[in-house]
Amino acid sequence: MKRLAALALLVAGVAARAETVAIVHARAWTMTAPQPVEDATIVMAGGHVVAVTPQGSPPPGARVIDAGGHVVTPGLVDAATQIGLVEVPTARDTDDRAARTGPLGPAFDTSYALNDNSVLIAVARADGVTRAMSFPEAAATAPFTGMGAVIRLRTSGSILERPRAAMFAAIGDGSQSQAGGSRAAQWTLLRNALAEARRFAAAPRGAGPRDQLLDRPDIEALQPVIAGTMPLAIRADRASDIREAIRLAGDLHIRVVLLGGAEAWSLAADLARVRIPVILDPQDDLPQTFDWLGARLENAALLAKAGVAIAFSVSGNTIYLSHDAGIAMREGAGLAVANGLPYAAALRAITATPAEIWGIAHAGTLAPGADADLVIWDGDPLEPASAASHVFVGGVEASLATRQIELRDRYAPQRANDPLPPGYR
């Protein structure tokens, strides 16, 4: 009976349509202005934001939610996560993040592996994440790790929004062994791959010449990169590698995104000049490896001050990256504020800026016409102790129930004296 009810709920969820909703008395961060709109009325209809106006009147027939002065933000956009690609990292059969052996390099396309039923999705969504870049961990052709996909944490159906949204490569001490043991080899291989892709673009052939290192699937996968339509996200942390990434972008006229960037602050002006955005982890402050000796909590603040576009991806020993993505992004953003980043800039780094970096239109803001992905918070969203009270994706209110919440309710202290064991609840 209980299962039947759950099924009915599921069907209802699938059928849910984007009704007209008005959120009143909100402190609305639209991300289109430097300050929030106070006592705002936010109107959503047809899955889009219609308007955000101070003390506006809800349209007739709209469902009205009173935010009671609480903060409303766009749905969070996780600049780099692996949600949908991994369930239990140590159980390899539940882990599709990497293709460490086999022929695939740039052609490793994670979009085929996305698991719409991952329990991690509901957890992230209940913490306010509505969109993300889900990126690959490793591929067999160094220094590439493959292609990432933009996902939307919808309440039903496929989470895949845009496959092959970015190419990823990893440079430095965590991955150099794959390239033969030196980062010099990593850069040489990366430059060679892009050169081979460019030659192929000029004269596509049935088969590559015998001195070519890449095979046809990898060469083809790189075509959008050299055409400038797909960003190349380079994972690099040491200053010398960041300088090299800047040089590569200039030499080849391709779009480069820096991922990691522990020492990026030391090249902030250069990164700003060439408009390379940085996706960083605001919790990276330890000299965790020799590539991170300059890691510091002020990284975000110094980059933003220099005019670099920044977005956040919080690893937390890799546990936060996918399993606690939403809460960790907010904690990271809060720490960045505690270390000098203006509040609005921190909020942008988990909403509008990652959407811009990955070219996700209509996401990350509450501008008129934007997708109605938004969150009402029960406190300051940059305090990780706060939580979402309502989450909308495409104008549809998402359930905040997660597997964790169901376990919580089974074992709540208030039920300690129930006659039947928790298994009956």
Place this chain on the structure above:
Amino acid sequence: MIRRSLRRAALPLLALLLPLAAAQAQDDDHRGPPGHGGGDRHHHGDDHDGRRDDRRQDQHDATPPWTRDLFPSTYAPLPRADTLIVHATILDGEEHRIDDGELLLRDGKVAGIGHGLPREGARVIDAAGRWVTPGVIDVHSHDGTYVVPLTTIDDKSSDVSELSDPNAAGTWIESAINPQDPGLYRALASGVTTLQVLPGSDPIFGGRSVVLHPIPATTVQAMKVPGAPQGMKMACGENPKGNDAERGKGPTSREGEIAFIRDAFAKADRYRHEWGDYLDGGDHHHPPDDPTMDTLAAVLEGRIAVHMHCYRADEMAVMMDLAKDIGFRIAAFHHAVEGYKIAPMLAANHICAVVWSDWWGYKMEAADGIRENAAFLDAAGTCTMMHSDSPFLGQWLPIEAGKAAASGRRAGLSLPPEHVVAWLTRNPAQALGLADRMGTLAVGKDADVVIWSGDPFSVFTKADTVFVDGAVAYDRHDPRYQPRSDFEVGRLPAARP
């Protein structure tokens, strides 16, 4: 990285409880707390009680080898001045919140708390708008052995655990501590005044722990909290069996781990009796001195309590029964991701729970982690605390507590700051067997104190001033009190502008 971090995540611990005989023997002015007697020892009785052995030793001019402290503390407090903190919001760790309060630190001890305290001879610090708590105690750290920066050398041969055998009980983690680990310096700057370094969780018996003040020093002895009991780390579940299966040595199943533990303690019991007979004068044959058996004998005698890494509720229940049967005391289950499923059982057995706020899902035994774990454990009366397990988290333990408490409040529990602070201070002191000396701001306690820039549970707050035994060990506003490790000296000029 992930493998490394997962291993760390899996380490649980040993609880330390009992006063080390070593402390009694070696430390003349800073004695450990009175002993609890080693838990349920009904199978062993008192005829091999350590103190009685000590008396018998006179006959033979010998002591049981497990009572020695091989590396005695040389800790001395940093230079200090009597200090009066005024206008602070004080959380004393004993359930009180004192607004606009005062705290007097004299001769390294808390000398007064409340209002209208005497100012004579004390440096006065105006803490208006700021909060004061006891120093944070991290019962589960790997600082000094999980030394950053990590390199490929650590991949091959890390000092976190000795992996040559599933029984590494003979190891003392203090013999590996590198005081120049930048993680220790970051812990101090984050308000941590005491931490327990535990061996890792890949061995079933990880070895002896050590309790340190994370103050700048060139030797581990100079960081050792005088008289602090050692603990012994043990581990359940996936980590040891996975490691053993990989190395082809040791138990490859949970049931094998339990049998292994029983076997090891049975041997240790025989070893202890051999020594007892020898010291009694009944047997003139000098027994062998076996470091592994020494540690286990000390555990059986109640001199050392166990800090047990366990995730699943069923495993913790098995370990509790096993501990009763064998006669060893578990001070705490570390990680205890499913602790909330058996919270009243932990409380009834007087075993502490050492948890994160929100880590879950990174391995099968962590699949059922919930954010209300700490709050539910606390509600059942379990001595509950946060822990770091990693140098990055060791910098943000109050934020961890804040997250965990907020989840509990959303689940309907009352968790005011003056209660939650105990998850960082009083409860870990209890798990370490140091509750009579630290963890609260009661008069007479060690003056381990933090002045926070604001509400300590907020992400926007920082440790402003950190006192260890009444001495300023770190001050965010005074460059003279911002120590750096030798590793960080002279590197990357561009990186430290």
